[in-house]
Amino acid sequence: MSVKVVILGSAGGIPTPERNLPSILISVDGEIILLDCGEGTQRQMMIAGYSLCKKMKIFITHLHGDHILGIPGMLQSMSLLNRVHPLEIYGPKGIKEFIYKNFDICKPSFDIIVNEISEGEIFSNKKIKVIGALADHSEENIAYSITIGASLGKFLPEKARELGIPEGPLWGLLKSGHSIKLENGRIVKPEEVLGEPKPGIKIVYSGDTKYCEKIVEISKEADLLIHEATFASDLSDRAHEEKHSTAEDAAKIAKLANVKKLVLTHISSRYKDTKILEEEARKIFENVEIAEDFKTYDFKV
Amino acid sequence: MSVKVVILGSAGGIPTPERNLPSILISVDGEIILLDCGEGTQRQMMIAGYSLCKKMKIFITHLHGDHILGIPGMLQSMSLLNRVHPLEIYGPKGIKEFIYKNFDICKPSFDIIVNEISEGEIFSNKKIKVIGALADHSEENIAYSITIGASLGKFLPEKARELGIPEGPLWGLLKSGHSIKLENGRIVKPEEVLGEPKPGIKIVYSGDTKYCEKIVEISKEADLLIHEATFASDLSDRAHEEKHSTAEDAAKIAKLANVKKLVLTHISSRYKDTKILEEEARKIFENVEIAEDFKTYDFKV
DSSP, X not given: OXXXXXXXXXXXXXXXSSOOSSEEEEEETTEEEEEOOOTTHXXXXXXXXXXXXXXXXXXXXXXXXHHHTTHHHHHHHHHHTTOOSOEEEEESTTHHHHHHHTHHHHOOOSOEEEEEOOSEXXXXXXXXXXXXXXXXXXXXXXXXXXXXXXBOOOBXXXXXXXXXXXXXXXXXXXXXTOOEEOTTSOEEOGGGTBOOOBOOEEEEEOOSOSSOHHHHHHHTTOSEEEEEOOBOGGGHHHHHHTXXXXXXXXXXXXXXXXXXXXXXXXXXXXXXXXXXXXXXXXXXXXXXXXXXXXXXXXEEO | OEEEEEEEEOBOSXXXXXXXXXXXXXXXXXXXXEEOXXXXXXXXXXXXXXXXXXXXXXXXXXXXXXXXXXXXXHHHHXXXXXXXXXXXXXXXXXXXXXXXHTHHHHOOOSOXXXXXXXXEEEEEOSSEEEEEEEOOSSSOOEEEEEEESOBOOOXXXXXXXXXXXXSSHHHHHHHTTOOEEOTTSOEEOGGGTBOXXXXXXXXXXXXXOSSOHHHHXXXXXXXXXXXXXXXXXXXXXXXXXXXXXXXXXXXXXXXXXXXXXXXXXXXXXXXXXXXXXXHHHHTTOSSEEEOOTTOEEEXXX
């Protein structure tokens, strides 16, 4: 399975000539997961070579304009392009009202399912699992952990037979990760009859937040943590007052969560040169880089 | 006086990697007039080198999403940039509701004056005069004629004296373009005591419309007519059904109005190569070109 993570917009609240407003695209075997949808996201998608007509789910971190104002225009273009697939949108309370109140302008001609969600397990299918965590921002912000291609280990029939488990429904329960109880009262856990599980690829996106332990929790061992770093530490007072992170804050999260790679995004327009952010983070966490629009991270699962 | 006309977005209803959604900027000695404000316009302005904090008036042709969805994000950025100047927005009935219903998202911190207007004289000051004409689209669409730097001729005191007009309030009336009545009953028209008037620069923008005589009227002798040409004539049935123009329609308007230059815009995303549009129009009107994002037209008044 091929997974691509494309930074569509790496700006903070105000775009710059180089950085569009926040959005990150994850392509999983041609299906699209969009994390936030700032103004201009539809065009960034086109420039990056992704169609608006594919299967797609949008996860919104919070209801500040720079993270959602790309939705109405995207819906209008999808309609003009005769999109067929329904579109699923997930976001905090209030996302429904925002989307529905602009329906008269964007006139969507396909099904839209809007889900108001909070923390915990948000979505799960055979390929993808999405977990949300409430971060710490001036507006309710959900950080997302997306695990792709994780699976239980292969079922080992010989081990099941050794344990005296009769072939049939009990095997099915164990294969799907459930414990069972044998007639003799013994509990068999699935890991006793399954091979090595596949961890899949884990990608975490913070949205807007100040330093937040909950993001450490959902980022444990992530392959990629995309964390906001609106400011450098010379503006840490302002960052914390406005409930944003510094590059140092983001690096601490990456270190504590033992992630493989950290990408800093939501860069304030004041930083024409982002060295100060990168160097500050690197003192704490080595494998860090600054998000740039259209930078792509490839994974094989 | 220096006047620059910058195409910020030349796309039709759907953006392309090359064309942003509709917007045209006119800079008059540093003040800005924006015609339409499709999604992404604020960033196009930045790329073109124009600040969001300058004196600015926005004129909206109609309430289709591709012409207005850049407004909420622009208002948010203006607030974050601590804009001081009030912002004037003009557009057809419904523009107020659209702007106000997104205030909770974009939280403007400066004064916004929204004017719902129709055809006729819309705005006028010493430098700029804006006239609107109802065009012919599926949604009420106002085409705009903007005349910049026009002035009455210089007042000629010797002519006034010759006609026996006493120095005083009557001179003032004539200077400002009003006719007067002398004691002997004779009517004096201002042109009898004024030198050659300055025509200024006239720029006309159609918005979305099928072929419409009213646009001929407001475009008479214009220096620049920016007219929509969503399709070429091979799709004239579709164009007319959807109340859009072909390149040929736009060229006919330019010819009848005897404009100096025609620029075709609102180009459908189907035309990767725009030669077909340009050639079709040139058969009717020689001085035509296709709008491209960031193309600039300079005038001295």
